[in-house]
Amino acid sequence: MSRISVMKPWLGAAESEAVAEVIASGWVAQGPRTEAFEQAFAEHQQVGHAVATSSCTTALHLALVVAGVGEGDDVVVPSYSFIATANAPTYIGARPVFADVDAVTGNVTADTVEAALTPATRAIIAVDQGGMPLDLQPLRRLCDERGIALVEDAACGAGSTYRGAPVGVGADISAWSFHPRKLLTTGEGGMLTTNNEAWATRARRLREHAMDVSAAERHGSLLAPQESYSEVGYNFRMTDLQAAIGLVQLDKLDAMVARRRELADIYRSALADVPGVRCATDPDYGTSNFQSFWIEVLPEFPMGREQLLEKLATDEVSARRGIMAAHRQPAYAGHPGQMVPLPVTERLTDHTLILPLYHGLEATDQARVIESIRTAGGA
Numbered sequence: 001m002s003r004i005s006v007m008k009p010w011l012g013a014a015e016s017e018a019v020a021e022v023i024a025s026g027w028v029a030q031g032p033r034t035e036a037f038e039q040a041f042a043e044h045q046q047v048g049h050a051v052a053t054s055s056c057t058t059a060l061h062l063a064l065v066v067a068g069v070g071e072g073d074d075v076v077v078p079s080y081s082f083i084a085t086a087n088a089p090t091y092i093g094a095r096p097v098f099a100d101v102d103a104v105t106g107n108v109t110a111d112t113v114e115a116a117l118t119p120a121t122r123a124i125i126a127v128d129q130g131g132m133p134l135d136l137q138p139l140r141r142l143c144d145e146r147g148i149a150l151v152e153d154a155a156c157g158a159g160s161t162y163r164g165a166p167v168g169v170g171a172d173i174s175a176w177s178f179h180p181r182k183l184l185t186t187g188e189g190g191m192l193t194t195n196n197e198a199w200a201t202r203a204r205r206l207r208e209h210a211m212d213v214s215a216a217e218r219h220g221s222l223l224a225p226q227e228s229y230s231e232v233g234y235n236f237r238m239t240d241l242q243a244a245i246g247l248v249q250l251d252k253l254d255a256m257v258a259r260r261r262e263l264a265d266i267y268r269s270a271l272a273d274v275p276g277v278r279c280a281t282d283p284d285y286g287t288s289n290f291q292s293f294w295i296e297v298l299p300e301f302p303m304g305r306e307q308l309l310e311k312l313a314t315d316e317v318s319a320r321r322g323i324m325a326a327h328r329q330p331a332y333a334g335h336p337g338q339m340v341p342l343p344v345t346e347r348l349t350d351h352t353l354i355l356p357l358y359h360g361l362e363a364t365d366q367a368r369v370i371e372s373i374r375t376a377g378g379a
């Protein structure tokens with residue numbers, strides 16, 4: 001019996017050729033391919049500006065800097081997220097304040113965020129967890145009323161929609177990940193998107209040491225212009241090798257989403273009659289790309305989440321525990337940003353697991369995953 005992975009990126013000959021072309025061109029650092037990828041991504045996501053970065057983590061870091069968040073400010077974040085969401089405010093001397101999440105979507109809501117606001121709150125980072133679109137409009141109202149920046153951590157969200165448009169467009173600034181655990185991958189890589197031109201311009205400079213002339217521009221001129229550095233910047237650049245892969249992957253994104261949604265439907269209908277299993281489902285206001293197809297193991301299920309993971313492992317199925325809770329990690333133990341109770345976060349992080357789902361998942365393999373859960377559930 002062969003092992004079934006939880007995720008496999010969909011990469012092929014087109015990506016190899018695109019990388020080979022970049023190598024043959026002699027320019028492998030950030031340059032024309034990166035610019036082309038930024039333009040194509042902005043167009044696909046229906047947003048004015050896209051700035052490529054080395055990861056979503058660095059994109060979140062830059063997003064907070066250009067939104068004017070800094071030392072001593074509070075940023076409301078879900079604890080129920082990959083730890084990078086909480087780390088971004090920490091990098092700039094701001095305090096992540098943990099908000100709880102909605103029990104159905106796993107995302108923060110206007111109510112959970114409101115409970116975590118302080119007089120020092122300057123921004124919130126709302127996450128489309130596992131690709132599940134967050135309910136943006138109520139958060140938008142809350143932020144507008146209080147003059148707070150709305151940052152969307154759309155790391156997992158490429159291809160998810162909110163009220164008929166791509167997720168990310170309604171936030172002040174959004175951050176995306178191209179890590180292989182997400183849909184569209186460049187190995188490592190990220191993107192910032194915003195309709196705020198001044199923020200995009202500053203982010204573009206800051207990711208390249210805040211140099212006023214880009215390396216690509218300097219290289220293109222025989223007598224390189226004298227550069228200057230207006231502030232302390234970072235090296236958060238993407239390479240053209242990555243961007244070339246990104247351009248090919250972006251063309252495949254819609255097909256990836258369509259296939260993932262089909263596979264998610266199959267899981268949902270096959271597990272519908274198993275008592276004690278709740279499957280991830282689209283909210284009524286949007287569609288998920290099912291970056292993570294999770295199930296919650298409810299008390300009616302004959303065994304607990306850990307036992308079910310063991311059963312799946314015995315059947316050579318590589319499932320994963322659900323989303324982590326940052327406030328429980330040593331890095332944030334006793335952190336002053338944990339001010340409100342987080343009961344839903346703790347329940348979801350303890351009782352959910354993520355099932356194998358990827359573009360190339362074979363029907364027979366998916367059937368094996370389903371069979372393993374159905375047997376465990378006595379169905």
Ligand SMILES: *Cc1c(COP(=O)(O)O)cnc(C)c1O
Pocket residue numbers: 055056057058081082084085127129153155156176177178179189190
């Ligand atoms: C994966 C992920 C990140 C980090 O993305 P990188 O590109 O690996 O830095 C941040 N936030 C969330 C919600 C994620 O899932």
